[in-house]
Amino acid sequence: MAAPRVTMEVGNDGVAIITLINPPVNALAIPIVAGLKDKFEEATSRDDVKAIVLTGNGGRFSGGFDINVFQKVHGAGDVSLMPDVSVELVVNLIEDCKKPIVAAVEGLALGGGLELAMGCHARIAAPKTQLGLPELTLGVIPGFGGTQRLPRLVGLSKAIEMMLLSKSITSEEGWKLGLIDAVVTSEELLKVSRLWALDIAARRKPWIRSLHRTDKLGSLSEAREVLKLARLQAKKTAPNMPQHQACLDVIEEGIVHGGYSGVLKEAKVFKELVMLDTSRGLVHVFFAQRATSKVPNVTDIGLKPRGVRKVAVIGGGLMGSGIATAHILNNIYVVLKEVNSEYLLKGIKTIEANVRGLVTRGKLTQDKANNALKMLKGVLDYSEFKDVDMVIEAVIESVPLKQKIFSELEKACPPHCILATNTSTIDLNIVGEKTSSQDRIIGAHFFSLMLSSSDGGIFNPAHVMPLLEIVRTERTSAQVILDLMTVGKIIKKVPVVVGNCTGFAVNRAFFPYSQSARLLVSLGVDVFRIDSAIRSFGLPIGPFQLLDLAGYGVAAATSKEFDKAFPDRSFQSPLVDLLLKSGRNGKANGKGLYTYEKGSKPKPDPSVLPIIEECRRLSNIMPGGKPISVTEKEIVEMILFPVVNESCRVLEEGIVVRASDLDVASVLGMSFPSYRGGIVFWADVVGANYVYTSLKKWSQLYGNFFKPSRFLEERATKGIPLSAPVSSSSTSRARL
Numbered sequence: 001m002a003a004p005r006v007t008m009e010v011g012n013d014g015v016a017i018i019t020l021i022n023p024p025v026n027a028l029a030i031p032i033v034a035g036l037k038d039k040f041e042e043a044t045s046r047d048d049v050k051a052i053v054l055t056g057n058g059g060r061f062s063g064g065f066d067i068n069v070f071q072k073v074h075g076a077g078d079v080s081l082m083p084d085v086s087v088e089l090v091v092n093l094i095e096d097c098k099k100p101i102v103a104a105v106e107g108l109a110l111g112g113g114l115e116l117a118m119g120c121h122a123r124i125a126a127p128k129t130q131l132g133l134p135e136l137t138l139g140v141i142p143g144f145g146g147t148q149r150l151p152r153l154v155g156l157s158k159a160i161e162m163m164l165l166s167k168s169i170t171s172e173e174g175w176k177l178g179l180i181d182a183v184v185t186s187e188e189l190l191k192v193s194r195l196w197a198l199d200i201a202a203r204r205k206p207w208i209r210s211l212h213r214t215d216k217l218g219s220l221s222e223a224r225e226v227l228k229l230a231r232l233q234a235k236k237t238a239p240n241m242p243q244h245q246a247c248l249d250v251i252e253e254g255i256v257h258g259g260y261s262g263v264l265k266e267a268k269v270f271k272e273l274v275m276l277d278t279s280r281g282l283v284h285v286f287f288a289q290r291a292t293s294k295v296p297n298v299t300d301i302g303l304k305p306r307g308v309r310k311v312a313v314i315g316g317g318l319m320g321s322g323i324a325t326a327h328i329l330n331n332i333y334v335v336l337k338e339v340n341s342e343y344l345l346k347g348i349k350t351i352e353a354n355v356r357g358l359v360t361r362g363k364l365t366q367d368k369a370n371n372a373l374k375m376l377k378g379v380l381d382y383s384e385f386k387d388v389d390m391v392i393e394a395v396i397e398s399v400p401l402k403q404k405i406f407s408e409l410e411k412a413c414p415p416h417c418i419l420a421t422n423t424s425t426i427d428l429n430i431v432g433e434k435t436s437s438q439d440r441i442i443g444a445h446f447f448s449l450m451l452s453s454s455d456g457g458i459f460n461p462a463h464v465m466p467l468l469e470i471v472r473t474e475r476t477s478a479q480v481i482l483d484l485m486t487v488g489k490i491i492k493k494v495p496v497v498v499g500n501c502t503g504f505a506v507n508r509a510f511f512p513y514s515q516s517a518r519l520l521v522s523l524g525v526d527v528f529r530i531d532s533a534i535r536s537f538g539l540p541i542g543p544f545q546l547l548d549l550a551g552y553g554v555a556a557a558t559s560k561e562f563d564k565a566f567p568d569r570s571f572q573s574p575l576v577d578l579l580l581k582s583g584r585n586g587k588a589n590g591k592g593l594y595t596y597e598k599g600s601k602p603k604p605d606p607s608v609l610p611i612i613e614e615c616r617r618l619s620n621i622m623p624g625g626k627p628i629s630v631t632e633k634e635i636v637e638m639i640l641f642p643v644v645n646e647s648c649r650v651l652e653e654g655i656v657v658r659a660s661d662l663d664v665a666s667v668l669g670m671s672f673p674s675y676r677g678g679i680v681f682w683a684d685v686v687g688a689n690y691v692y693t694s695l696k697k698w699s700q701l702y703g704n705f706f707k708p709s710r711f712l713e714e715r716a717t718k719g720i721p722l723s724a725p726v727s728s729s730s731t732s733r734a735r736l
């Protein structure tokens with residue numbers, strides 16, 4: 001790939017076209033920033049240049065500052081690696097330039113890309129260009145003057161919404177708001193921009209320096225009111241993320257003391273934020289998510305994905321209907337099969353409700369919803385299966401049933417058809433035991449989980465949850481893995497390829513999560529204190545609220561699987577059985593550890609306390625019969641360090657390709673806070689040795705559940721980060 005560069009061409013009309021060239025997104029890498037400074041200086045000083053147009057090569061203006069530089073800053077701990085762009089380039093060379101500069105924007109202008117454009121004196125955009133300042137998702141704030149110029153161009157409330165929610169808008173919306181001066185076709189973009197720049201030079205169009213504008217900011221008291229509300233909101237929605245309050249402080253500085261003062265404060269605060277663990281974690285997740293699409297011996301061996309146009313889903317329960325929804329929403333034809341018309345109708349109704357729900361929430365137009373539903377057909381037999389490209393089985397977790405279905409599928413489907421199962425626990429080799437199609441058998445493990453704690457948790461069905469675990473066995477072919485990864489992306493999931501074991505990557509690594517919470521209860525710790533400590537750490541709901549939400553039957557069944565697979569380190573709590581015996585089943589029957597009333601947050605149910613006392617009596621593990629005394633921090637560590645411990649086994653056994661895949665999976669599948677970088681990244685920040693010594697101490701006090709794994713012990717004692725690659729010799733039992 002050619003080196004990143006900036007070019008300049010001066011036309012006969014006296015307009016210099018300065019072009020960013022750094023595919024695929026024209027990120028503002030250090031050489032690009034240097035190149036921009038050179039070209040703007042040259043264009044300013046040349047007599048034959050009357051006006052300037054700034055544009056990006058290849059149909060994308062710019063995806064913003066080069067995030068790789070953040071990683072370098074994090075690695076070296078040296079913030080001076082960040083170039084001075086805001087004042088030197090955007091203010092001095094662009095905004096205060098004596099020649100007019102117009103940005104010709106196409107495809108996307110994000111972060112530093114949009115900030116460069118806002119420094120120009122006008123912005124012309126192609127249709128559907130994506131415009132936004134998503135810096136907060138990387139733990140920082142806009143750093144090239146965006147916190148100052150965006151409010152001056154679109155108004156304070158809209159700018160706050162765009163920055164705090166990292167919400168981008170289209171060029172059409174941008175035009176209505178005043179961010180964009182004209183939307184023209186892609187073909188006309190450069191021509192119109194050149195003329196616009198010449199018109200400014202000739203004073204036929206206004207020469208506007210955004211930083212000097214105040215007309216859209218409102219009065220000081222109005223602005224303070226807007227900022228106050230935004231602060232309260234951010235305190236609720238992003239309590240552990242400093243960049244939100246910092247962004248509002250910097251905006252306020254500019255409103256009170258003027259845009260230039262705001263730019264200076266922005267640069268200072270940016271440099272402080274970029275050094276914090278929040279930014280380290282979020283930048284790590286950004287790259288980790290992109291790394292999941294690189295799978296050795298699958299994506300690097302020259303295979304081409306085969307198209308998947310028609311998919312059959314077996315089972316119209318919550319999972320099956322969510323999976324079907326995800327496909328039809330993305331233009332893939334779905335045949336939904338059920339065993340009788342009653343179940344089939346129920347499945348179709350659920351899918352319709354899923355699609356309608358998106359329309360109600362403004363996420364889908366009615367037209368698109370109608371088109372999606374046309375892609376669905378319900379069936380009761382296999383006659384439609386003769387030309388399907390993929391089947392996803394989503395029936396109950398029963399080995400004989402799944403085996404029967406797979407041997408029927410082998411006969412009913414064409415030989416190229418991918419045979420996928422959505423099992424969350426059963427070994428794939430067992431599922432496909434009765435077939436001779438082991439190379440086509442693969443796990444397509446979709447997730448459904450809670451989103452918020454405000455109403456006791458909302459179950460996000462499979463079409464909403466972003467993670468897709470692709471489970472491969474030793475025999476699954478690379479082509480089939482690649483095909484499923486490709487479909488995963490089409491249906492807007494993040495596919496993570498994992499190996500075959502009980503629970504696969506996410507459920508396996510997190511099985512100690514609910515168990516340690518129950519163990520703590522048996523040791524005398526209050527259920528509701530545990531949930532609150534975990535929420536303060538950053539998960540959306542605690543383990544007991546999750547238990548209520550999932551239902552006790554599910555919890556009992558999955559616990560059994562893990563007890564069976566990992567008896568040496570499984571904690572068997574009597575709690576769920578006692579709750580079931582007392583007629584409780586969590587949120588499903590309105591009787592859980594919490595009480596559920598429509599319209600209000602779930603409240604701890606005091607009548608559950610005698611059941612918890614009974615649970616402690618039966619467990620009989622409180623040292624000296626007295627509850628242990630622990631801080632909030634210890635609660636979090638006693639729940640999450642066992643997860644780190646199991647994650648170490650997942651890494652050692654090669655269940656994931658790389659440690660960062662488990663980070664992504666924990667964030668997208670378990671809602672582990674992304675600003676902590678995922679489970680393994682977080683453990684490395686805390687320190688492997690600290691995790692190890694803590695677990696060792698607890699294992700001596702409370703038993704084998706906490707016993708550190710060999711991998712953790714080795715890494716901790718040798719001072720090797722848990723995320724460091726696993727050498728091939730140590731993955732003797734590698735699944736991948």
Ligand SMILES: C[C@H](O)CC(=O)SCCNC(=O)CCNC(=O)[C@H](O)C(C)(C)COP(=O)(O)OP(=O)(O)OC[C@H]1O[C@@H](n2cnc3c(N)ncnc32)[C@H](O)[C@@H]1OP(=O)(O)O
Nearest residue numbers: 025027063064065066067068110111112134142143144290
């Ligand atoms: C000081 C300033 O205010 C600070 C900043 O500007 S911080 C940067 C702000 N910008 C962003 O956050 C945008 C980040 N990028 C994105 O959201 C998406 O990549 C995108 C919408 C631009 C493109 O999405 P998509 O087409 O799906 O491609 P995607 O796979 O994400 O990216 C393509 C490649 O570009 C890289 N890339 C994207 N944006 C990048 C950036 N700003 N810096 C460095 N690399 C970037 C990705 O890492 C990926 O690399 P890979 O192929 O080696 O894995």
